[in-house]
Amino acid sequence: MSLETETPPGLRGFIENAKRAPRRFLDSMFRSGKPVTDRGRSNFVFGNVYLHLHSARTHRWSLRWLTTGGLGIVSLSAFLITLVTGVLLMFYYKPYPEAAYLSIKDIHFIVPTGRFLRNIHRWAANVMVVCVLLHMARVFYTCAYRKPREFNWVIGMLLLATTLGLSFTGYLLPWDQLAYWAITIGANIAQSPREVTDAVNITQHVDPGGFQKLILLGSDEVGEEALIRFYLLHVMILPLILVGLLAVHFWRIRKDGGLARPADADKRLPLPDVKTYPVFTEAPKKTYSLAAIVKGRTAAVGAGPENTVPSMPHLFYGEAAAFMLTVFVCVLLSIFIDAPLKELANPLVPENPAKAPWYFLGLQELVAHSAFAGGILIPGIVIVGLGLIPYLDREKSGTGEWFGGPGGLRLVGWSAVFGLAAVIAIETVAIRFGWIRQWFPEAPQLLITAINPGTVLMAVYGVYSVWLVRRYNSTRAGALGLFTCFLAGFLVLTLIGTYFRGPNWDFFWSPSQWPGH
Amino acid sequence: MTTDPAKPDPKPSRLDPEAMPRRDFLGIAATSLAFGACGFAAIGAARMPKAAVLPSASKKFKVVLPESLPPGEPFFPPGRSVALFREGDRVHAISTVCTHLGCIVKPMTGGFECPCHGSKFKPDGSVQRGPAPKALAWLSVHAAGGGAVMVDEGTPVPPGTKETL
Numbered sequence: 001m002s003l004e005t006e007t008p009p010g011l012r013g014f015i016e017n018a019k020r021a022p023r024r025f026l027d028s029m030f031r032s033g034k035p036v037t038d039r040g041r042s043n044f045v046f047g048n049v050y051l052h053l054h055s056a057r058t059h060r061w062s063l064r065w066l067t068t069g070g071l072g073i074v075s076l077s078a079f080l081i082t083l084v085t086g087v088l089l090m091f092y093y094k095p096y097p098e099a100a101y102l103s104i105k106d107i108h109f110i111v112p113t114g115r116f117l118r119n120i121h122r123w124a125a126n127v128m129v130v131c132v133l134l135h136m137a138r139v140f141y142t143c144a145y146r147k148p149r150e151f152n153w154v155i156g157m158l159l160l161a162t163t164l165g166l167s168f169t170g171y172l173l174p175w176d177q178l179a180y181w182a183i184t185i186g187a188n189i190a191q192s193p194r195e196v197t198d199a200v201n202i203t204q205h206v207d208p209g210g211f212q213k214l215i216l217l218g219s220d221e222v223g224e225e226a227l228i229r230f231y232l233l234h235v236m237i238l239p240l241i242l243v244g245l246l247a248v249h250f251w252r253i254r255k256d257g258g259l260a261r262p263a264d265a266d267k268r269l270p271l272p273d274v275k276t277y278p279v280f281t282e283a284p285k286k287t288y289s290l291a292a293i294v295k296g297r298t299a300a301v302g303a304g305p306e307n308t309v310p311s312m313p314h315l316f317y318g319e320a321a322a323f324m325l326t327v328f329v330c331v332l333l334s335i336f337i338d339a340p341l342k343e344l345a346n347p348l349v350p351e352n353p354a355k356a357p358w359y360f361l362g363l364q365e366l367v368a369h370s371a372f373a374g375g376i377l378i379p380g381i382v383i384v385g386l387g388l389i390p391y392l393d394r395e396k397s398g399t400g401e402w403f404g405g406p407g408g409l410r411l412v413g414w415s416a417v418f419g420l421a422a423v424i425a426i427e428t429v430a431i432r433f434g435w436i437r438q439w440f441p442e443a444p445q446l447l448i449t450a451i452n453p454g455t456v457l458m459a460v461y462g463v464y465s466v467w468l469v470r471r472y473n474s475t476r477a478g479a480l481g482l483f484t485c486f487l488a489g490f491l492v493l494t495l496i497g498t499y500f501r502g503p504n505w506d507f508f509w510s511p512s513q514w515p516g517h
Numbered sequence: 518m519t520t521d522p523a524k525p526d527p528k529p530s531r532l533d534p535e536a537m538p539r540r541d542f543l544g545i546a547a548t549s550l551a552f553g554a555c556g557f558a559a560i561g562a563a564r565m566p567k568a569a570v571l572p573s574a575s576k577k578f579k580v581v582l583p584e585s586l587p588p589g590e591p592f593f594p595p596g597r598s599v600a601l602f603r604e605g606d607r608v609h610a611i612s613t614v615c616t617h618l619g620c621i622v623k624p625m626t627g628g629f630e631c632p633c634h635g636s637k638f639k640p641d642g643s644v645q646r647g648p649a650p651k652a653l654a655w656l657s658v659h660a661a662g663g664g665a666v667m668v669d670e671g672t673p674v675p676p677g678t679k680e681t682l
């Protein structure tokens with residue numbers, strides 16, 4: 001008997017209804033039944049509060065792995081993994097100095113599956129940072145930030161900042177030596193505008209640095225107040241902000257017309273495989289009313305949207321694959337490599353070398369010359385510069401195309417060579433011969449803040465990209481060069497900070513040469 | 518104005534703005550007040566994260582310098598980030614918190630050295646090399662009787678300030 005036939009009254013009917021209850025419950029979960037027809041598949045997407053962040057149909061260009069690398073979804077998956085494992089860690093974690101350290105030790109050594117979950121949390125956080133950076137690079141290099149997607153690029157910048165904030169606040173929570181000294185350094189970077197206010201002697205009147213440190217730590221030193229603040233940021237405030245921003249990010253992708261694609265994408269796509277289900281079998285019924293609200297040049301009337309396939313299942317299978325890959329990688333890494341835990345934090349003896357999380361080590365390399373320039377000035381300029389890209393590059397050709405089309409890759413290649421050469425040259429000078437302080441110990445602090453390897457490198461990159469803009473008569477060329485240079489600089493500085501700096505931040509070719517201490 | 522407000526003009530000009538209906542006015546006024554109140558509350562609440570009183574433990578401590586301390590050699594009171602010096606009966610204290618990013622400096626021949634980014638300081642705390650933007654702070658010292666001194670890590674004094682025991 002089908003589910004829909006009337007049931008007789010009385011006890012027989014009751015029993016019949018009871019038997020059908022499970023199936024009916026399942027049916028009621030999905031408002032429009034099984035997604036078997038075209039319309040059913042569409043309904044399946046926009047009838048579901050989570051899925052309707054996607055559009056019901058997806059362009060085939062968006063589904064090529066080469067378009068996105070799936071990096072956005074991998075970032076999201078990593079975030080979801082940290083969410084689940086993080087909530088589990090909260091069962092045991094206690095945000096109070098010493099107790100925090102002991103509870104992490106318990107989680108690591110005693111709690112069933114504790115170490116595994118902690119490892120996954122740590123690894124997923126790292127995967128997230130890497131993939132968010134790569135995702136940003138892919139959006140940049142495919143020129144996908146252009147009109148109408150400028151605002152989503154800005155939302156993306158906020159997502160990047162929130163992601164880094166989450167990682168950094170999480171770094172303090174174990175309250176071991178690594179955590180304590182990384183946060184001490186971080187908090188003093190927040191205080192470093194004093195480097196300038198002290199030099200011009202106005203700190204008693206205007207002290208933005210001191211204020212920032214006070215707000216961050218809730219005190220003048222890293223202690224219980226700082227720990228509870230970082231904990232609150234890490235488990236509540238930043239995740240909520242991230243989720244809020246993600247909702248806007250995904251919604252805007254949909255509203256901005258799906259992923260960016262070249263104007264001639266339709267012509268360049270090969271014909272779909274006969275076995276895929278691309279054919280639009282049911283003529284749309286609502287095109288006219290939609291035409292009034294959907295942005296775009298032409299309204300598709302009487303014809304189906306070309307070259308799209310139903311998001312259910314084509315897009316969702318891809319997303320599920322990216323999710324599974326992320327879980328697999330995180331689990332694999334967690335099986336083989338444990339999250340670190342050093343000795344209990346000791347405010348009297350700095351960890352030597354005291355290193356921040358790896359993605360900040362490039363900055364730490366710059367901070368080792370001037371706290372303000374390396375920790376605030378340069379990151380600030382980079383963030384503002386990145387945010388401005390879509391508002392300065394108003395060109396149209398090459399949108400959705402890797403490196404903006406032919407010739408782009410060569411430009412990127414040469415820029416990478418130039419960027420690498422510049423950063424290696426400047427670092428070599430700094431490591432080999434020292435910098436202004438070593439040559440002229442009496443040099444005024446403002447000079448040292450203004451002219452150090454970081455600011456010099458930035459100026460060199462800036463001049464290079466202005467030259468590109470003039471030479472190719474194109475903002476896009478300048479942006480391409482600058483972004484590539486910064487990527488090269490970030491990479492080299494991070495590598496040096498991670499692998500070639502030892503005790504006293506001295507340069508060593510390998511950790512085996514570190515003096516015993 | 519010459520018109521009597523009680524008697525509305527029988528023929529208002531086409532160009533006169535339409536009077537806002539009373540309900541709209543009340544509605545808009547109430548909404549703006551509500552938003553205004555929320556705004557004020559937000560400004561007030563924003564003051565909360567800045568601590569009025571710093572929760573850190575007292576920064577004053579009392580210490581007796583060992584008899585055998587040679588002049589020019591630093592003495593490090595246990596559990597504190599301070600170096601104490603004695604020349605004859607004159608005593609002074611220098612903070613060992615690096616002025617760069619807050620690591621604790623270590624003594625070396627001819628001054629101090631910071632393990633974090635390699636700043637070096639002369640025995641009087643002034644910067645010799647590295648990224649530290651200013652000299653190590655000199656701290657207030659007072660004779661506390663019986664050969665003991667009271668050091669206050671929270672009160673910097675001008676470099677060169679010494680206390681006679």
Ligand code: HEM
Nearest residue numbers: 068071072073075076136144152153156157159160259260
């Ligand atoms: C938590 C971090 C982030 C998550 C989870 C995330 C997620 C996503 C996802 C799933 C997509 C769909 C396409 C794809 O997978 O590439 C996307 C597209 C996009 N993202 Fe992100 N994203 C994040 C951060 C960023 C950042 C840092 C930027 C740039 C500053 C950015 C800018 C964009 C833009 C402009 C698009 C549209 C690209 C296009 O139309 O081709 N996102 N993001």
Ligand code: FES
Nearest residue numbers: 615617618631634
């Ligand atoms: S903290 Fe001392 S040199 Fe950086």
